[in-house]
Structures are given as C-alpha cells and as structure tokens.
Amino acid sequence: MESMESVSQLLSVHVRSMLLRCALDYEKLQEIRLRIRQPVLIRYDGSEFALCAPGFLSENPGEGWPVTAEEMKETLEYVSGYSLYAFEEELCQGFLTVPGGHRVGVAGHTVMERDQIRSMRYPSFLNIRISHQRKGCADLVLPFLYENGEFCHTLILSPPGGGKTTLLRDLVRQVSNGGVYGAGRTVGVVDERSEIAGSYLGVPQNEVGMRTDVLDACRKGEGMRMLLRSMSPKVIAVDELGDEQDGHAIESVFHCGCRLLATVHGASMDEICRKPLLSRLVSGRMFERYVVLSGAHMAGEVREVLDADKKVLFKNRKTDTYFL
Numbered sequence: 001m002e003s004m005e006s007v008s009q010l011l012s013v014h015v016r017s018m019l020l021r022c023a024l025d026y027e028k029l030q031e032i033r034l035r036i037r038q039p040v041l042i043r044y045d046g047s048e049f050a051l052c053a054p055g056f057l058s059e060n061p062g063e064g065w066p067v068t069a070e071e072m073k074e075t076l077e078y079v080s081g082y083s084l085y086a087f088e089e090e091l092c093q094g095f096l097t098v099p100g101g102h103r104v105g106v107a108g109h110t111v112m113e114r115d116q117i118r119s120m121r122y123p124s125f126l127n128i129r130i131s132h133q134r135k136g137c138a139d140l141v142l143p144f145l146y147e148n149g150e151f152c153h154t155l156i157l158s159p160p161g162g163g164k165t166t167l168l169r170d171l172v173r174q175v176s177n178g179g180v181y182g183a184g185r186t187v188g189v190v191d192e193r194s195e196i197a198g199s200y201l202g203v204p205q206n207e208v209g210m211r212t213d214v215l216d217a218c219r220k221g222e223g224m225r226m227l228l229r230s231m232s233p234k235v236i237a238v239d240e241l242g243d244e245q246d247g248h249a250i251e252s253v254f255h256c257g258c259r260l261l262a263t264v265h266g267a268s269m270d271e272i273c274r275k276p277l278l279s280r281l282v283s284g285r286m287f288e289r290y291v292v293l294s295g296a297h298m299a300g301e302v303r304e305v306l307d308a309d310k311k312v313l314f315k316n317r318k319t320d321t322y323f324l
Contacts, residue, residue: 101198176209
C-alpha cells in the first residue's frame, strides 16, 4: 500500500522533510506542484495550500517555500531514477509515470523537429498527481450496468475532478474479475495518459483485474483497433472520449460484439450532446447505460444512472448522499 513516505521519496530532501513534518493524511493528498522560484503548492482534501519551511500548510501562497533550481534538479533525478535520458519518449508526452502509478506532469523548454516535440530541456515545472485506488467504489452502480449477466455499453459523465477515472478503474477491476452480476470478462484498457492502470515499465501499478490487458501511453483510436486485432477483449475501456478522430475505432468496438466502457467530460447529457461524436453515439442509442457524476461535494458523487432511452434507473434523492 502506498504511503506518504513513498510519495515523498520523489521530492528533494528539503521539500521532502517539510512535507513529512506536516503529518498529512495520505488519502487526502491529491497533487504536489513545484515551479522554480515559486512556492510549493499542495492540493489536499479538495483545497490548495502552500508548503511552508517549518513544516505546515498555509492558505497564503506568500508563506510557501520557493523551489530552487537545485531542488528541481534533485527532484527530477529521483522521479526519473537518475536517468532522464531513458524517459525521453515519455517526456515528449509531457509526463512520467512512477512506481505506485503516480503521474508526474512536466513542462519546460521544448525542442521541436518537423512540427513534433523531440525532447524537453530545462524541465522547470512539475505536477505530481497522486494515484489513489478506491477498491469497491463502483459497488453502488455495478448492479445497474449488467443485463441478463452481460455487461452493458457504459459511458461515465463527470465534470473535471469529479472522480470518473477512479470509478472507471474500479469498474475495470470488477468486470475483469467477475462477481455476482456476471462472470469475469477479458478487458482491454487503452491507457493513453497512464492514469487507469498507472503502468511503470509496462507493469500496472494499480489493480485492474486478472483478465485485463493494458496498452499504455497509446492513442485511443489506434489502441482500440490494436486490441480488437490482437487480444480478443470482451470489454474495451478508455478514458475521456470526445475526439472525432476516434470515431471509426469506437464504431468498430460497437459492431464487433465487444462492449465499450468509457468516460467523458460533461456535467449533463445535454452538455455531451453538444459534442458531434457523442451526439451521434447518444442519438444512435449506442450506449446502454450512462453514469452521471455530480462532482458538487466530493469526487465520485453519483447523481444518476440512465439507460439508452435516458430513463432513470437510479437517482440520488437522499439528503445524506451516496459517495463512491
């Protein structure tokens, strides 16, 4: 199990010691941002704080510890295992995945070649996004996503930060392993941004199920076609639909007998229907289930589950709301 100690090992010794002295609850830690000459900013329990030298969090960014160039260099050495060169391809995508499934976003001076990023020099900005597995968080919605023992084509809608990837990850795990609602299925995951499985050196750091195959850092459209050709999945899972270029691959999934489990940014059905690709899929009744997250109070709050005709199968009407 991951802990604050293991995450802190990614940071320079000085910043690490400040963070550990704060004695934070690891489960509430969401991200750590470092920018040269700017204060260390921590997203914790849904709010932003500055990390201060004696070892405490402040709501005043002016009190935060400014990151030095030496501390940034030291942090990059720990993040890359002392070999940024070995991670050059990942750097071109703007992030590195580290043990534990945590994703480190990187920005700085880029080197271009033929309109493509060839490498990144002088990385000066880091965003360490903490990966949290919440096993069982899909228990509430799982009964509504099966029909006659078969998993339904499912789309998860969520505003940014609403918990869609966390829910998707647990659904992948449970569909893969199987349970009371249906037998285990072979699941193919196209993990374009390494956030679902959190693979490190090709090995998933998050538990995604015994029958799951992962294409890490692969574009969705190409990955879906590759999985269909080579791995014979019963379910394909992808994060953040919406790119018109993925349309043909998505249609292939629907028409080959494979089920699609996907997410999309959107606070409502009306909002996603304003996107051309999603509008066609919704009007064509391609998805059989829609899980709508509210994101209003806590990441993962379920607002409702709908069927292909937008009929409500579950609605959160209680004052004491359900949380994933």
